[in-house]
Amino acid sequence: MTTFNELNISKPIMKALEKMGFEEATPIQEQTIPLGMQGKDVIGQAQTGTGKTAAFGIPMIEKIDQNVKKIQGLVVAPTRELAIQVSEEIHRLGKFKGVRALPVYGGQHMDRQIRALKDGPHIVVATPGRLLDHIRRKTINISNVHTAVLDEADEMLNMGFIDDIRDILKSIPEERQTLLFSATMPKEIRDIASTLMKQPEEVKVKSKEMTVSNIAQFFVEVHEKQKFDTLTNLLDTHTPALAIIFGRTKKRVDEVTEGLHARGFRAEGIHGDLTQGKRMSVLNKFKTGKIEILVATDVAARGLDISGVTHVYNLDVPQDPESYVHRIGRTGRAGKTGEAISFITPREIPHLHLIEKVTKSKIKRLQAPSMDDARRGQQQITVEKLNDTINKKELQEYRETATELLDQYDSVTVVSAALKMLTKERRDSPVTLTSVSPVSIKGGKGGGGKKNYRGGGGGGGGDKRNNFSRKGKPAGRNRKFQNKRGSSSRNQDS
Numbered sequence: 001m002t003t004f005n006e007l008n009i010s011k012p013i014m015k016a017l018e019k020m021g022f023e024e025a026t027p028i029q030e031q032t033i034p035l036g037m038q039g040k041d042v043i044g045q046a047q048t049g050t051g052k053t054a055a056f057g058i059p060m061i062e063k064i065d066q067n068v069k070k071i072q073g074l075v076v077a078p079t080r081e082l083a084i085q086v087s088e089e090i091h092r093l094g095k096f097k098g099v100r101a102l103p104v105y106g107g108q109h110m111d112r113q114i115r116a117l118k119d120g121p122h123i124v125v126a127t128p129g130r131l132l133d134h135i136r137r138k139t140i141n142i143s144n145v146h147t148a149v150l151d152e153a154d155e156m157l158n159m160g161f162i163d164d165i166r167d168i169l170k171s172i173p174e175e176r177q178t179l180l181f182s183a184t185m186p187k188e189i190r191d192i193a194s195t196l197m198k199q200p201e202e203v204k205v206k207s208k209e210m211t212v213s214n215i216a217q218f219f220v221e222v223h224e225k226q227k228f229d230t231l232t233n234l235l236d237t238h239t240p241a242l243a244i245i246f247g248r249t250k251k252r253v254d255e256v257t258e259g260l261h262a263r264g265f266r267a268e269g270i271h272g273d274l275t276q277g278k279r280m281s282v283l284n285k286f287k288t289g290k291i292e293i294l295v296a297t298d299v300a301a302r303g304l305d306i307s308g309v310t311h312v313y314n315l316d317v318p319q320d321p322e323s324y325v326h327r328i329g330r331t332g333r334a335g336k337t338g339e340a341i342s343f344i345t346p347r348e349i350p351h352l353h354l355i356e357k358v359t360k361s362k363i364k365r366l367q368a369p370s371m372d373d374a375r376r377g378q379q380q381i382t383v384e385k386l387n388d389t390i391n392k393k394e395l396q397e398y399r400e401t402a403t404e405l406l407d408q409y410d411s412v413t414v415v416s417a418a419l420k421m422l423t424k425e426r427r428d429s430p431v432t433l434t435s436v437s438p439v440s441i442k443g444g445k446g447g448g449g450k451k452n453y454r455g456g457g458g459g460g461g462g463d464k465r466n467n468f469s470r471k472g473k474p475a476g477r478n479r480k481f482q483n484k485r486g487s488s489s490r491n492q493d494s
């Protein structure tokens with residue numbers, strides 16, 4: 001157990017860490033912050049939700065001279081939402097040092113971005129495409145950058161951004177420090193990545209599994225045509241506080257969202273075809289609990305840190321094991337628990353075994369719940385509400401009417417009627433989704449570079465200890481904490 005004090009972190013950042021409620025460093029932080037502060041290039045791999053952002057953020061902020069109004073640190077991340085989130089975390093960490101971070105991403109007005117860039121941020125957190133745009137138009141000056149970070153490096157290289165990343169890094173002085181982080185780092189990608197770095201130190205937090213142990217992993221075997229009914233039965237049985245449902249395509253996400261509305265769920269979809277404004281508003285609604293279900297493509301699979309996500313459903317099994325690791329990693333973060341349930345069609349069972357083998361984790365079979373199970377799940381919520389009301393003991397003014405009712409009917413009838421009134425009635429509107437074809441092992445990713453999984457790809461670091469301690473921040477489901485985070489986080493885009 002290492003406290004941040006022992007890592008020689010400066011006073012203003014210590015103050016920020018205290019404010020954020022971080023008490024001890026996580027294993028990846030403990031191992032990479034000292035290397036980062038020595039100026040070394042680092043490849044850092046650790047499981048999802050174990051604090052990699054602060055692991056690269058802290059050393060980067062330490063090196064910033066806040067009196068120099070030039071971009072000195074650059075973080076590149078694969079999606080817009082992630083760029084915003086990382087920028088916010090850096091803002092929180094660097095606040096007392098006076099370090100300013102700016103997210104720069106596509107879908108935002110160029111003019112506004114250019115103005116914000118002229119304002120002299122110390123750190124820019126960008127998506128690769130938009131950053132290159134600025135570099136080519138000479139509307140960004142990154143010639144003073146001394147620290148560059150590739151967050152979710154494997155994903156960016158996987159997506160074919162390698163040339164873009166090379167071009168970006170070419171615009172930065174060669175004597176820079178380069179940090180590269182992800183929960184997954186297949187060997188091929190690690191080899192490519194290391195060509196961008198100088199004798200990188202590799203830190204892989206040791207663990208048997210690629211996934212954190214606080215995510216309970218299940219699968220249901222289900223035919224394509226039954227997926228939607230099984231999904232709503234599961235939702236009614238599990239009654240998640242916040243759930244993310246991953247679908248394979250944008251169309252799939254739209255159809256599932258519509259279907260969920262038809263059955264009375266508060267759900268919204270997020271994918272790459274939506275306007276940036278819509279993407280942000282959907283995510284904000286989810287973060288603040290205004291909707292309980294986020295239906296998403298893989299655009300939401302990497303890095304997003306939404307506190308209070310209790311369940312992840314893979315309505316369609318992900319194409320590769322890395323994607324599985326990241327998707328399910330949207331729950332079970334910062335030491336909290338979560339559940340991940342993957343829908344597997346009979347033909348996809350071999351693919352499931354491949355995922356188990358590569359991630360070295362056991363995915364347990366779950367019996368698909370029946371309509372009756374779902375109904376009981378919903379009634380259970382009502383019973384909990386009733387229990388709460390009984391415990392509050394503010395029932396005096398209802399007693400007389402209650403007694404009158406009990407003179408007329410037997411008690412089971414009265415309670416049944418009350419339960420019926422209070423329970424969300426299932427709407428069984430028929431929903432038909434357009435079928436997606438099963439994933440096959442040979443399929444690879446969009447026909448592109450097949451990976452050799454035999455080597456095990458490397459277990460994302462795991463902390464057996466998982467000893468997150470966050471002062472005053474309760475663990476487990478907690479909407480209040482969620483709301484607090486959601487509203488306190490500064491959105492520099494608006």
Ligand SMILES: Nc1ncnc2c1ncn2[C@@H]1O[C@H](COP(=O)(O)OP(=O)(O)OP(=O)(O)O)[C@@H](O)[C@H]1O
Binds near residue numbers: 052302333334470
């Ligand atoms: N030392 C710490 N103590 C308590 N909480 C922490 C600590 N470090 C990070 N956290 C919190 O843990 C959560 C997960 O952190 P972060 O998003 O950096 O994980 P990650 O390792 O980057 O995950 P992913 O692989 O999904 O991107 C965040 O809410 C973060 O604020």
Ligand SMILES: [Mg+2]
Binds near residue numbers: 052053151303
């Ligand atoms: Mg991350």
